[in-house]
Amino acid sequence: MQKYLLVLLLAYFAVTVMPVFAGPAPRKGAAPAVKRSAAPASNTAALNAYLGRLRAKLINGWLVPDGKNNVVVCATLNNDGTVEAFETKGGDGAGQQSANDAFAKAQPFEVLPAGVNKAKLKLSFISTADPHGDSSSNVVTEMAPVVEPKPQPQTAAPPAEQK
Secondary structure (H helix, E strand, C coil): CHHHHHHHHHHHHHHHCHHHHHCCCCCCCCCCCCCCCCCCHHHHHHHHHHHHHHHHHHHHHCCCCCEEEEEEEEEEEECCCCEEEEEEECCCHHHHHHHHHHHHHCCCCCCCCCCCCEEEEEEEEEEEECCCCCEEEEEEEEEEECCCCCCCCCCCCCCCCCC
């Protein structure tokens, strides 16, 4: 019976859900659609997976302070996961300390995904907590690869004329 239900569920999924992911069928004679994105799909997926794992580490190490806080930690990460620089903005003293502690506990960070040499990381620690036990908290993670300008090729100066 369980095998029958599993087969039925897979068939339902294939018929109803899969076409949504595949998108509409291309029209005859139509030019192929061009997909433009800031980063290759594989890189975007790798960055999203990286951020998901990082967010889990941050949430596990974050002690939510009392009061209403919105603390933003901005950091620059090198490709080996080391922190080059960071700063904390917003919130009160307890909120900033709590966010900084969670940031420190999450280190060392993983190596950045392939092809990303440096990245800007933005972490928003958003919380509301009161002494009566009512609370809500969230960590929003954002990452943008830093695109460093390519060095310009140096042209050799023509040799000086000798007299």
